[in-house]
Amino acid sequence: MNEHDSERMAGVLEENGYCLASDESLEQRKIDLYVINTCAVREHAASRLYGNLGHLADWKKRNPSMQIAVGGCLAQKDRGVIIERAPWVDVVFGTNNIHMLPDLLLDAKVNGPKVSTLDKLTVFPSDVSAVRSSKFSAKVAISVGCNNLCTFCIVPHLRGKERDRNMSEISQEIEGLAADGVTEVMLLGQNVNTYGREFHDKYAFSALLEKVSDIKGIKRIRFMSPHPSGFTPDVAEVMAGRDNIMNSIHMPLQSGSDSILKRMRRGYTASKFMHILDDLRAKMPDIAVTTDIIIGFPAETDADFRATCDVVRDANFQSAFIFNYSPRPLTPAIDYPDQLPDDVKSARFKELFDLQEAITLELNKAQIGKTVEVLVTDEQGKKDAETGRISARDKQFRLIHIDNPVSSARERLMPGDYADVTVTKAAPHHLIGERK
Numbered sequence: 513m514n515e516h517d518s519e520r521m522a523g524v525l526e527e528n529g530y531c532l533a534s535d536e537s538l539e540q541r542k543i544d545l546y547v548i549n550t551c552a553v554r555e556h557a558a559s560r561l562y563g564n565l566g567h568l569a570d571w572k573k574r575n576p577s578m579q580i581a582v583g584g585c586l587a588q589k590d591r592g593v594i595i596e597r598a599p600w601v602d603v604v605f606g607t608n609n610i611h612m613l614p615d616l617l618l619d620a621k622v623n624g625p626k627v628s629t630l631d632k633l634t635v636f637p638s639d640v641s642a643v644r645s646s647k648f649s650a651k652v653a654i655s656v657g658c659n660n661l662c663t664f665c666i667v668p669h670l671r672g673k674e675r676d677r678n679m680s681e682i683s684q685e686i687e688g689l690a691a692d693g694v695t696e697v698m699l700l701g702q703n704v705n706t707y708g709r710e711f712h713d714k715y716a717f718s719a720l721l722e723k724v725s726d727i728k729g730i731k732r733i734r735f736m737s738p739h740p741s742g743f744t745p746d747v748a749e750v751m752a753g754r755d756n757i758m759n760s761i762h763m764p765l766q767s768g769s770d771s772i773l774k775r776m777r778r779g780y781t782a783s784k785f786m787h788i789l790d791d792l793r794a795k796m797p798d799i800a801v802t803t804d805i806i807i808g809f810p811a812e813t814d815a816d817f818r819a820t821c822d823v824v825r826d827a828n829f830q831s832a833f834i835f836n837y838s839p840r841p842l843t844p845a846i847d848y849p850d851q852l853p854d855d856v857k858s859a860r861f862k863e864l865f866d867l868q869e870a871i872t873l874e875l876n877k878a879q880i881g882k883t884v885e886v887l888v889t890d891e892q893g894k895k896d897a898e899t900g901r902i903s904a905r906d907k908q909f910r911l912i913h914i915d916n917p918v919s920s921a922r923e924r925l926m927p928g929d930y931a932d933v934t935v936t937k938a939a940p941h942h943l944i945g946e947r948k
């Protein structure tokens with residue numbers, strides 16, 4: 513969602529005459545505007561913001577006409593503090609007023625530093641134009657905000673209640689993207705599968721998936737992130753019945769212990785989570801499931817942690833983003849007694865990380881010899897340029913590197929191309945494939 517907000521910030525600025533700075537002008541620090549889009553989900557991001565702002569003080573000294581704008585969730589939260597701590601910042605804006613950024617910059621030029629955040633969304637982010645980071649794969653926000661109040665999460669305090677976008681507006685946006693050559697869409701929502709809550713339609717998300725699936729030219733549909741408590745079986749049915757809805761799902765588990773899930777106020781049990789996975793796998797045996805897990809939530813006992821390890825073993829996740837619990841302001845869990853010491857969190861993190869790495873490697877090894885359809889991505893590294901190696905994603909979103917030598921007599925693959933490749937090697941974080 514934050515990445516997509518950055519695309520919207522770039523869009524609104526471009527509409528107002530700005531363009532992206534070249535690498536050269538960045539190196540020489542000759543730019544007119546520096547925008548930082550922040551995230552408040554984890555504590556680490558806050559320390560990074562103030563570190564980055566410290567560096568920018570020097571830029572500003574050398575180039576006093578350069579403006580600095582700080583937006584996003586953390587800016588929304590720290591609105592009063594940022595300019596106090598970094599008085600060289602020109603504009604602080606929130607998640608609900610991206611569209612106002614050019615006016616705020618102008619105002620700050622004339623009247624000095626400006627802090628402006630809105631508590632409520634007045635313009636849906638998708639009504640603001642975007643400069644998209646990819647020409648063939650697009651993120652599309654279908655809802656913003658969240659009505660849940662998970663006790664560790666700061667998001668609802670900053671992004672507000674769930675707001676659902678009109679279904680026909682969403683499909684119009686995707687039709688436009690398809691006409692421009694986009695073949696893959698990622699539907700985004702803080703709680704993507706509760707889409708429709710605002711207009712009281714429990715099955716709106718699966719209806720939307722069907723509608724998007726019917727759009728000509730869209731070959732791959734993904735969505736992020738569904739919440740287990742609101743997951744209804746119709747979603748799995750539509751996924752299984754449509755070839756262009758990918759057999760991959762990222763569904764946060766957070767903990768495998770029912771008592772911790774209750775303290776987190778997640779609204780499901782470990783067995784309900786497993787029941788959803790069983791249903792998805794019964795309908796799509798090759799589905800890849802990824803997840804998020806928080807380690808060291810207050811009062812997590814060794815038995816709670818073992819319960820999480822058990823679910824991870826049973827769930828056979830393709831991969832998991834594992835985080836140490838990070839107390840966030842405005843959330844109830846920050847005041848919970850029994851906060852765990854860092855060494856306990858770190859030891860549990862390492863154990864779970866190693867367990868998941870082993871599972872991922874086994875799942876990746878099982879792909880060797882299979883021929884899969886991949887979409888070549890924009891993820892190009894330095895090494896890739898030398899060897900001609902390119903990166904791609906299969907339908908399950910597994911990363912596959914493919915040799916693509918410049919000298920090849922065959923036509924070279926380019927980002928956005930689809931190809932069939934046979935998997936030849938497996939590593940914990942990627943596969944190696946050869947073109948068929």
Ligand code: SF4
Nearest residue numbers: 658660662665667702
């Ligand atoms: S579902 Fe929970 S974790 Fe996800 S955004 Fe809402 S409150 Fe945060």
